[in-house]
Amino acid sequence: MKTRYSLIALGALLALSQAALAQRGSSGHVNVIYWQAPSILNPYLSGGTKDLEASSLILDPLVKFNEKGEMVAALVESVPTVANGGFAADFKSITYKLKRGLKWADGSPLTAQDVLFTYEYCTGIKGCAKSNTFAPVDKIVATDDLTVRITFKAAKPYPYDVFGGATTPILQRAQFKDCLGDKAPTCTKQNFGPVGTGPFTVKEFRPNDVTQLIANPNYRDPAKPAFATMTLKGGGDAAAAGRAVMETGEFDYGWNLQLAPDVLARMARGGKGKTVSSFGTLVERIEMNLTDPSPKHGDLRSTTKHPHPFLTDIRVRKALSMAIDRNTLVEIGYGPAGRPTCNLVPAPAAFASDNTDCIKQDMAGAKALLDQAGWRMGSDGVRAKDGVKLEIQYLTSTNAVRQNFQALIKQWWTELGVKTELRNVSASVFFGGDAGSPDTFQKFYADVEMYANNFDGTDPESYLSEHVCDKIPRPETQWQGTNMNRYCNPEYDRLSKELSAAAGVEKRGAIAKRLNEMLTKDSYVVVPLVDRGRISAHANSLGGVLLNTWDSELWNASDWFRIK
Numbered sequence: 001m002k003t004r005y006s007l008i009a010l011g012a013l014l015a016l017s018q019a020a021l022a023q024r025g026s027s028g029h030v031n032v033i034y035w036q037a038p039s040i041l042n043p044y045l046s047g048g049t050k051d052l053e054a055s056s057l058i059l060d061p062l063v064k065f066n067e068k069g070e071m072v073a074a075l076v077e078s079v080p081t082v083a084n085g086g087f088a089a090d091f092k093s094i095t096y097k098l099k100r101g102l103k104w105a106d107g108s109p110l111t112a113q114d115v116l117f118t119y120e121y122c123t124g125i126k127g128c129a130k131s132n133t134f135a136p137v138d139k140i141v142a143t144d145d146l147t148v149r150i151t152f153k154a155a156k157p158y159p160y161d162v163f164g165g166a167t168t169p170i171l172q173r174a175q176f177k178d179c180l181g182d183k184a185p186t187c188t189k190q191n192f193g194p195v196g197t198g199p200f201t202v203k204e205f206r207p208n209d210v211t212q213l214i215a216n217p218n219y220r221d222p223a224k225p226a227f228a229t230m231t232l233k234g235g236g237d238a239a240a241a242g243r244a245v246m247e248t249g250e251f252d253y254g255w256n257l258q259l260a261p262d263v264l265a266r267m268a269r270g271g272k273g274k275t276v277s278s279f280g281t282l283v284e285r286i287e288m289n290l291t292d293p294s295p296k297h298g299d300l301r302s303t304t305k306h307p308h309p310f311l312t313d314i315r316v317r318k319a320l321s322m323a324i325d326r327n328t329l330v331e332i333g334y335g336p337a338g339r340p341t342c343n344l345v346p347a348p349a350a351f352a353s354d355n356t357d358c359i360k361q362d363m364a365g366a367k368a369l370l371d372q373a374g375w376r377m378g379s380d381g382v383r384a385k386d387g388v389k390l391e392i393q394y395l396t397s398t399n400a401v402r403q404n405f406q407a408l409i410k411q412w413w414t415e416l417g418v419k420t421e422l423r424n425v426s427a428s429v430f431f432g433g434d435a436g437s438p439d440t441f442q443k444f445y446a447d448v449e450m451y452a453n454n455f456d457g458t459d460p461e462s463y464l465s466e467h468v469c470d471k472i473p474r475p476e477t478q479w480q481g482t483n484m485n486r487y488c489n490p491e492y493d494r495l496s497k498e499l500s501a502a503a504g505v506e507k508r509g510a511i512a513k514r515l516n517e518m519l520t521k522d523s524y525v526v527v528p529l530v531d532r533g534r535i536s537a538h539a540n541s542l543g544g545v546l547l548n549t550w551d552s553e554l555w556n557a558s559d560w561f562r563i564k
């Protein structure tokens with residue numbers, strides 16, 4: 001056994017040595033497949049994970065979160081804290097010092113003015129996808145070329161969501177200065193080919209298809225990235241992506257393989273690659289639409305002008321949740337990479353409610369609840385009340401696991417007396433944020449929709465604030481917004497503000513748990529299903545991969561290298 005362990009250690013040492021000796025571009029080309037194809041490379045105009053992660057190859061924030069959820073400096077000398085003097089003791093301001101000599105991919109210097117401009121950009125356009133992150137900011141001042149001071153309207157004990165993680169990277173002022181206001185969505189050149197400080201720069205971008213990238217010649221580490229070029233292929237489905245990495249070896253990295261456990265095991269026997277997985281805060285959930293999506297309302301469908309005819313009844317929403325067997329969903333969908341959950345925020349432990357009320361399916365209780373609420377079963381097997389029938393359109397993106405979930409949930413809801421129409425659309429469209437498309441998850445032209453997302457870092461403040469009243473997508477914001485179910489509760493808004501000013505993990509955790517429960521067990525506007533471990537796959541020849549559930553999955557692509 002000693003010899004075996006020595007050989008393993010020697011192999012690991014050799015792999016690390018190869019990485020250490022690598023020069024920029026020495027590993028040649030790398031192929032990455034995202035079966036949800038990126039549709040834009042500007043994360044301020046999209047909330048889709050595939051867009052955020054694709055753009056993270058090009059654009060950098062001030063600080064990142066590593067695979068352990070720890071903050072690490074990216075464009076700054078260090079992470080400001082109260083202890084080192086960078087974060088004020090009253091929690092009202094934080095000062096970042098940019099590293100000296102940093103350049104944009106075009107060779108121009110990165111300055112504090114670029115950081116200031118990024119704030120002005122998001123707050124100066126309609127429907128910025130990250131406006132809630134910047135809402136607590138009072139002002140940002142560039143005190144010199146390398147120093148930025150962010151002042152908050154009130155004490156903000158957790159300030160790192162502002163320019164922390166892939167969701168709020170720095171934009172180049174010179175490139176985007178003419179893209180403010182209504183012009184933002186029309187700046188195709190900028191949105192499809194941003195100049196960044198990340199490890200790669202855009203050679204060609206074809207929305208919903210292929211992105212060709214080349215190594216950034218001005219990247220801050222002269223030895224990185226090891227890959228000279230990258231192809232980020234979009235489209236297809238999770239099964240095709242898994243086969244392309246683990247069976248055929250056509251691709252080096254395959255993202256987010258939402259496939260049944262037995263399917264993944266069979267693919268891994270192909271011998272070309274292996275899966276990597278990790279739990280974080282990714283929750284598959286059903287969102288209940290509190291507004292009426294009927295086409296009869298024209299441009300005002302799915303807006304607060306027209307409340308939903310029956311999903312405004314909490315008893316209906318609760319019954320729909322009670323009818324779902326989450327353990328069965330985990331079994332058929334994720335196996336050991338999934339856990340049933342009743343929480344929108346399942347981790348870290350300090351912020352996770354101990355609510356488990358929804359885990360056990362209660363079909364009898366769900367039927368009794370609807371009976372008590374006056375929803376009577378008709379001869380056609382569909383419940384009705386006051387001439388309104390319980391007929392639901394159930395929308396999600398296209399992938400095998402989600403369609404399996406839809407089929408099972410339809411079966412349970414049919415037994416409950418709810419007629420359910422299943423509908424799925426391409427993930428590139430569903431998460432694309434295109435204001436002209438009727439099929440985006442922001443427009444929510446359905447009664448319920450299912451998807452998953454999570455938050456950067458380990459604090460859910462910004463994530464939970466997505467459900468305040470003024471974050472509802474609507475025509476006036478070009479359908480940008482994060483409050484998908486159109487939930488509006490003044491008490492929730494008040495507590496959200498309280499969280500932004502709360503100090504200490506214990507106090508912050510208590511408020512976050514309460515906010516989580518207001519959305520889930522109190523109102524059932526969000527119906528969590530599965531706490532999903534992220535599963536991806538990489539080729540046996542691809543080294544340096546560290547799966548990260550706290551930031552962009554591609555957060556350390558600059559460290560990837562070819563094992564020879």
